[in-house]
Amino acid sequence: MSLPFCNVALPVPLRTTFTYAIPDALRDSVQPGSRVLVPFRNKSLVGVVVECVQQAPESTKIREISKVLDFLPALTPKLIELGHWIAGYYLAPVGEVFRAMLPPVTELRIERQIVLTDSGRAAADKEAAASRALNPQRHALLSQLRDKGGVMPFASAAKVGLDDAALQRLRRTGFIEIRESMLGRRAKTQRVIAWKSVAAVAEEAAQGDAFDAKTDRVKAALQARGPLPLAQLLRVAQVSRSVIERMLRDALLESWDERIDPAEDPFDAGYVPPAHELNAEQESALKLIRARFELGEFGVLLLHGVTGSGKTEVYMRAVQETLARGKTAIILVPEIALTLWIGRQCRAWFGARFEGVAVLHSALSDVERAREWWRVRNGEARVVVGTRSAIFAPLENLGLIIVDEEQESSYKQEETPRYHGRDVAIVRAKMENAAALLGSATPSLESYHHARSGKYELLTLASRVEQRALASVEIVDLREDFAKTHQTSPISAALHAGIQECLAQKMQALVLINRRGYSWSVLCRSCGASVQCENCSISMTHHKQRNRLECHYCGSLKPIPKQCPKCQSKYVYFFGEGSEHLEERLRKEFPGARIARLDRDTARTKRQYQETLGAFASGALDILVGTQMLAKGHDFQRVTLVGVVSADSSLSLPDFRAAERTFQLLTQVAGRAGRGELPGRVLIQTFYPEHYAIQDAVKQDYPAFYERETQFRRVMAYPPFTSLANVIVRDTDLEKAIRWSRQLSEYFSPHDGKGLRILGPAAAPIAKLKKEHRFQFLLKSPKRSLLAKVLSGAMSYLELKEIPETAVLVDMDPLSLM
Ligand code: ADP
Ligand code: ZN
Ligand code: ZN
Secondary structure: OOOOEEEEEOOOOOOOOEEEEOOHHHOOOOOOOOEEEEEEOOEEEEEEEEEEEOOOOOOOOOEEOOEEOOOOOOOOHHHHHHHHHHHHHOOOOHHHHHHHHOOOOOOOOEEEEEEEOHHHHHHHHOOHHHOOOOOHHHHHHHHHHHHOOOEEEOOHHHHOOOOHHHHHHHHHHOOEEEEEEEOOOOOOEEEEEEEOOHHHHHHHHHOOOOOOHHHHHHHHHHHHHOOEEHHHHHHHHOOOHHHHHHHHHOOOEEEEEEEOOOOOOHHHOOOOOOOOOOOHHHHHHHHHHHHHHHHOOOEEEEEEEOOOOOHHHHHHHHHHHHHHOOOEEEEEOOOHHHHHHHHHHHHHHHHOOOOOEEEEOOOOOHHHHHHHHHHHHOOOOOEEEEOHHHHHOOOOOEEEEEEEOOOOHHHEOOOOOOOEHHHHHHHHHHHOOOEEEEEEOOOOHHHHHHHHOOOOEEEEEOOOHHHOOOOEEEEEEHHHHHHHHOOOOOOOHHHHHHHHHHHHOOOEEEEEOOOOOOEEEEEEOOOOOEOEOOOOOOEOEEEOOOOEEEOOOOOOEEOOOOOOOOOOOOOEEEEEEOHHHHHHHHHHHOOOOOEEEEOOOOOOOHHHHHHHHHHHHOOOOOEEEEOHHHOOOOOOOOEEEEEEOOOOOOOOOOOOOHHHHHHHHHHHHHOOOOOOOOOOEEEEEEOOOOOHHHHHHHHOOHHHHHHHHHHHHHHHOOOOOOEEEEEEEEEOOHHHHHHHHHHHHHHHHHHOOOOOEEEEEEEEEEEEEOOEEEEEEEEEEOOHHHHHHHHHHHHHHHHHOOOOHHHEEEEEOOOOOO
16 A cells, blocks of 8 residues: 655745655655655755655656655654644745754664564464465564564564565554664663552551651652652652661562663752642642543643742643653743753653653754654653753653743744744644643733633632742832932942842842843944944944954854944944843952853853853852843742843833733743742832833732733734734845835735735834845734735745745744834
């Protein structure tokens, strides 16, 4: 039944797949989901087979697949379906969608084994002649397999004359399975201890021997958490190794060696996850999640819990229950730094008990990422923790997808394919009949709207754990500060005093600023010109240590000008503080403090993140300065002061989400303070203290903010009341960009006003980006299906008018209109 042709998605910016012929020798190996090497124009590309077909289109010359890369198809059928959905919904080139879903192409050393199944064993037991489905060679292989205990190395198949194709057929008939495992990993192991069995306990109890206190603690720990690595058990139960040895000898415990997870980080050693008793609110949230599992069908739950209300604890239990039901789970987090933290918790919770936890994010090397990916694909890991693209993790039998801090803009990919990780999570959950659990202290307006309307189920954690108070938030009016001091410093007098006090108490402070670099604008005092990037209509950022100007949009570099490039004046002026400047300033003002900075310049690798965050968590630092990556999720117990240097810089952007972003950021940041025993204090520096986004953030009142903001959105016809699409026409040649915009406008105009508003074309807010001139259309409609119809019509129109596909960029559900 193998088909002669297949359609392959290739990593090219075109909205189509390509048909290739399958050579006879590869017929059995090519399946939907297989990665293949194919000739394309005059080169070779790696693509993925999305379907096998009987016929090829007649018009073109059909070429052949040159190689199949995987024995086990890389993508599951469900993931192929998801890829098609993404390509359709986001109008993205299908090959680029699948490229985003696939693991990096690297050579991994893989060990394959052939495993005999039950039906294979039955076939082997029959006489060779009696079995019609099997030729003698295949029968010989099955018998050999049976005689060797059911498992043999892949390579031995060749010795009995069976090639890959024959093995594939045996696999499909269900006689064998292929098991893959990665080689070349550090084969480190750890000792895992488990409570032996219920029987042993009963026996002991029957003998009337009461356990001593130490034995009891070990028993309690193991019964509550299941098997634990030895090092962890010693800490949890507070006993010495000899106690464990004795209990092993008495056969109360059993032990085995287990491979250590390769994704494990150095801070794992001896880490003991908190296992709190759930409070009433957490318990009732979990109950609703459990009820959803019991229904066994798709549903979205929104967990709205104030900062420090113990959402992570609820996540862990939800995953635990998912695993107990034999299913798998994905946890998406918005930042790489959080994958470390949540990953560690997951390994501590599930690593020893189940096959393991995989971590996926972009700061891993290609080899590391490919390894983790294949570990998941081979069923070695059943929990995946990762950033945005981990939503494509090739888990089977998915039961739960958690999206932590679901409102975060980092879930949106701002390059093709422009998908939103949270929305894809919901679609995937639906396809897989799984539950989606969105969590946040400040849900996106969209999600909260759906929860209000009953489309999602709302779970609420209204107070912090242990009745801890929310941090007190105070506004520092920068206008008053300036009137008093007549100085411009990123650190106001109030913030300085706050930090001073915090240091005196030997506690820790976080200071946030929303830009990296030293100063983000370079201006001439004589003529007013600012130094702009040559490729983009954006001013360049001064990086002092690197001693140069950088464009944060295209990465281009310039030496620091000694004079104005326009009027040659010497009065070049740098202004607008960035994180580098703030760090320098803090070092000057607090010479005795131990200070570090965390932003994309200082933390480029996983190790750098780990080192800085680890140092801060362990108390080796007093002040951590950084960009918003500090605002999210971290649970630092000794932070009593959080300073926000400029709260309003995000408010002035021409963006309908400006207020929402500001409110979210401030609330999240405030949530980092006072998570331990001591209360927290937050100082927000701003020039617009009256703005409702700031006022509601001070009160940390989400429902109040939601009410005000939805009024504005409703009146202005913005999401969640309208669907939006942003269409950008771009080219390095200004004339072409203008001509194409006009043409597209001719197509759009007749649709305007018919259930659809079409604004534009207008120059985009960033009129030039990476050398391309940009014009923008904004499409609004309360009916998403209408929007989709008009847009797909636009795609056909482009083809008709021979406007290159790459010149038109569609951003469905844009997060930002910049
Ligand atoms: P959130 O993500 O909601 O901001 P976390 O999940 O980080 O909050 O939890 C905050 C702190 O509360 C953590 O240190 C966690 O260990 C602790 N915690 C969670 N649940 C409980 C509980 N039921 N009792 C006591 N402490 C808890
Ligand atoms: Zn000048
Ligand atoms: Zn640039």
